[in-house]
Amino acid sequence: MSGAKEPGSPGGGAAAGHDADGVPAIELVGATKRFRTPSGGVHTAVRDLDLTVRQGEFVAVVGPTGCGKSTTLTLVSGLEEPSEGEVRVQGVPVDGIGDEVGFVFQQDAVFPWRSVLSNVMAGPRFRGVPAAEAREKAREWLARVGLAAFEDRYPHQLSGGMRKRVALAQTFVNDPRILLMDEPFSALDVQTRALMSDQLLELWAGTGSSVVFVTHDLEEAIALADRVVVMTAGPATVKQVFDIDLPRPRTVEAVRLEPRFIEIYREIWASLGEEVRITRERGAGNAA
Numbered sequence: 001m002s003g004a005k006e007p008g009s010p011g012g013g014a015a016a017g018h019d020a021d022g023v024p025a026i027e028l029v030g031a032t033k034r035f036r037t038p039s040g041g042v043h044t045a046v047r048d049l050d051l052t053v054r055q056g057e058f059v060a061v062v063g064p065t066g067c068g069k070s071t072t073l074t075l076v077s078g079l080e081e082p083s084e085g086e087v088r089v090q091g092v093p094v095d096g097i098g099d100e101v102g103f104v105f106q107q108d109a110v111f112p113w114r115s116v117l118s119n120v121m122a123g124p125r126f127r128g129v130p131a132a133e134a135r136e137k138a139r140e141w142l143a144r145v146g147l148a149a150f151e152d153r154y155p156h157q158l159s160g161g162m163r164k165r166v167a168l169a170q171t172f173v174n175d176p177r178i179l180l181m182d183e184p185f186s187a188l189d190v191q192t193r194a195l196m197s198d199q200l201l202e203l204w205a206g207t208g209s210s211v212v213f214v215t216h217d218l219e220e221a222i223a224l225a226d227r228v229v230v231m232t233a234g235p236a237t238v239k240q241v242f243d244i245d246l247p248r249p250r251t252v253e254a255v256r257l258e259p260r261f262i263e264i265y266r267e268i269w270a271s272l273g274e275e276v277r278i279t280r281e282r283g284a285g286n287a288a
């Protein structure tokens, strides 16, 4: 199977996973996460998970519903600690939420009472950037997402796609080295979603930031990523990693018509589909 890697493999060779200092952007080593359930039991969400994300790499994570994808992101973000194993960001064990990490979630994290400009300025201001400089940076990013003319609007006066563009400007304005995205576009209609993917690739190009993008949508994963990680049915561990050898720059509409795209889709679906079936059968078993 071309492009497929075994779980825990660093992908394209050890050196490719590292920057000049030899440090990968993200490393999960034997990461396990258990939660206490309300009934006093223990639920294992993530099990013995090994994953390395290289500097500047775009990694998409797909897996059956409820398998533990979001939990994996919370371990990288520092919102949760692993029960076992290690999680490192830029070579340093994760201890709380780091400055270099940016997030985009399905729900918009905008302040409804603040204007678009004020929303985008909020991060830099919070980090102590003087108002004039923060305003200038915010305007730069609003221009890049095509919202320069909307800086005085309030979030409720924008469409879902526009709010998402505000969220991207709000994230990129902080120059995150690591970008964690949890189904950021799943609430959008199909056309807006494709446009947002293109916009994300444009904004990301040249930033050098490393992205982990969780999605249910395998087409979206392939169109965006350098590598697609397939998770097992829960508890999540890495089943297989696929290199996406499609040229960049890409646009979603064009790339998904390429024969190679369809080939890659089939390969990954053969792996992912098996886990989806296992999850469905368990669901049917539980319901019986």
Ligand SMILES: Nc1ncnc2c1ncn2[C@@H]1O[C@H](COP(=O)(O)OP(=O)(O)OP(=O)(O)O)[C@@H](O)[C@H]1O
Binding pocket: 035, 036, 037, 043, 044, 045, 063, 064, 065, 066, 067, 068, 069, 070, 071, 072, 234
């Ligand atoms: N804080 C928590 N306490 C208890 N159980 C949790 C907690 N967070 C997640 N879980 C459980 O861990 C499992 C994995 O959840 P997670 O949200 O990581 O899956 P997911 O793959 O992101 O799901 P989806 O595809 O539906 O978004 C689920 O069974 C969930 O109920």
